[in-house]
Amino acid sequence: MEPTINAAPLVIKLSGKALGAEPELERLFRALRSAGRAFLLVHGGGVAVDRLMTDLGHEVKRVRGLRVSPAEEMPLIAGALAGTCSLQLRGAAVRAGLLPLGLAATDGGMCRVVPEDPELGRVAKTQAGGVEDRGRLLSLLNAGWLPVISSVGLDSEGRLWNINADDAALSVAELLGAPLIFLSDVKGVLDGEKRLIPELTPESTEALIREGIITAGMTVKVHAALSASRATGAPVSIASIFDDAVPELLSVGKFPGTVCRG
Ligand SMILES: Nc1ncnc2c1ncn2[C@@H]1O[C@H](COP(=O)(O)OP(=O)(O)O)[C@@H](O)[C@H]1O
Numbered sequence: 001m002e003p004t005i006n007a008a009p010l011v012i013k014l015s016g017k018a019l020g021a022e023p024e025l026e027r028l029f030r031a032l033r034s035a036g037r038a039f040l041l042v043h044g045g046g047v048a049v050d051r052l053m054t055d056l057g058h059e060v061k062r063v064r065g066l067r068v069s070p071a072e073e074m075p076l077i078a079g080a081l082a083g084t085c086s087l088q089l090r091g092a093a094v095r096a097g098l099l100p101l102g103l104a105a106t107d108g109g110m111c112r113v114v115p116e117d118p119e120l121g122r123v124a125k126t127q128a129g130g131v132e133d134r135g136r137l138l139s140l141l142n143a144g145w146l147p148v149i150s151s152v153g154l155d156s157e158g159r160l161w162n163i164n165a166d167d168a169a170l171s172v173a174e175l176l177g178a179p180l181i182f183l184s185d186v187k188g189v190l191d192g193e194k195r196l197i198p199e200l201t202p203e204s205t206e207a208l209i210r211e212g213i214i215t216a217g218m219t220v221k222v223h224a225a226l227s228a229s230r231a232t233g234a235p236v237s238i239a240s241i242f243d244d245a246v247p248e249l250l251s252v253g254k255f256p257g258t259v260c261r262g
């Protein structure tokens with residue numbers, strides 16, 4: 001029997017750029033598993049969606065770091081994120097001896113969609129579910145499943161929405177009151193000289209955004225990180241899947257890269 005999850009599990013958000021890093025993912029999963037650290041995965045797949053859209057001759061457009069997602073393109077976007085990307089990640093989990101279970105962000109009431117600016121099409125932010133939804137997700141972990149959560153969602157009418165994966169990860173961390181780490185292909189948030197910034201507060205973050213040092217998708221990520229830290233009272237870290245120190249640091253509960261404190 002799997003041990004009961006008492007401590008809050010670690011929420012790991014994997015960027016689409018991390019999904020192809022199969023040796024690094026397996027090394028991370030094995031390290032967490034052997035340390036007995038409970039975790040769950042929220043993943044993106046922006047690069048895979050870009051590739052698919054370009055191959056099909058569709059326009060790729062982002063506004064404030066968010067993909068413009070017309071309703072008619074949602075089946076393609078969801079197919080890449082909740083299908084191909086989810087299964088690729090589940091493959092890495094299977095190879096590490098884990099029991100992945102693919103879910104969309106709104107499954108089991110984990111998150112609720114909150115439509116964004118209508119000009120973006122079917123793009124939504126999310127709100128964390130309630131205490132019963134939390135219990136349902138924890139029961140999956142207690143049963144030995146590894147939830148692999150994609151950043152697409154359904155509203156109460158069953159319509160598909162595209163959610164930025166950093167926002168979905170924020171809501172899952174909020175639901176569980178859990179620590180969160182964002183893993184992409186950059187070692188953390190970098191300053192004007194491309195040096196790693198070890199720690200960010202809301203004030204230092206806004207100054208870096210004003211100076212144009214934090215831009216584009218990193219703006220969405222730092223805001224999600226600070227909100228998650230504020231909501232959970234736990235530090236939130238932004239780091240690289242390619243950093244050799246990540247598996248060991250996370251398995252002993254330490255945070256690599258840039259640590260955000262809300
Ligand atoms: N100050 C910064 N430090 C590091 N990366 C930054 C910074 N400002 C902008 N970026 C860009 O943000 C990207 C990460 O955001 P994004 O691509 O949306 O994340 P994800 O990998 O999760 O999709 C980096 O790859 C980098 O190109």
Ligand SMILES: CC(=O)N[C@@H](CCC(=O)OP(=O)(O)O)C(=O)O
Pocket residue numbers: 014015016017043044045046047049065066067077081123124151162163164165166
């Ligand atoms: C609304 C919105 O921008 N959705 C994102 C969802 C995937 C994502 O966030 O992927 P990464 O984590 O790899 O960037 C998109 O379509 O690209």
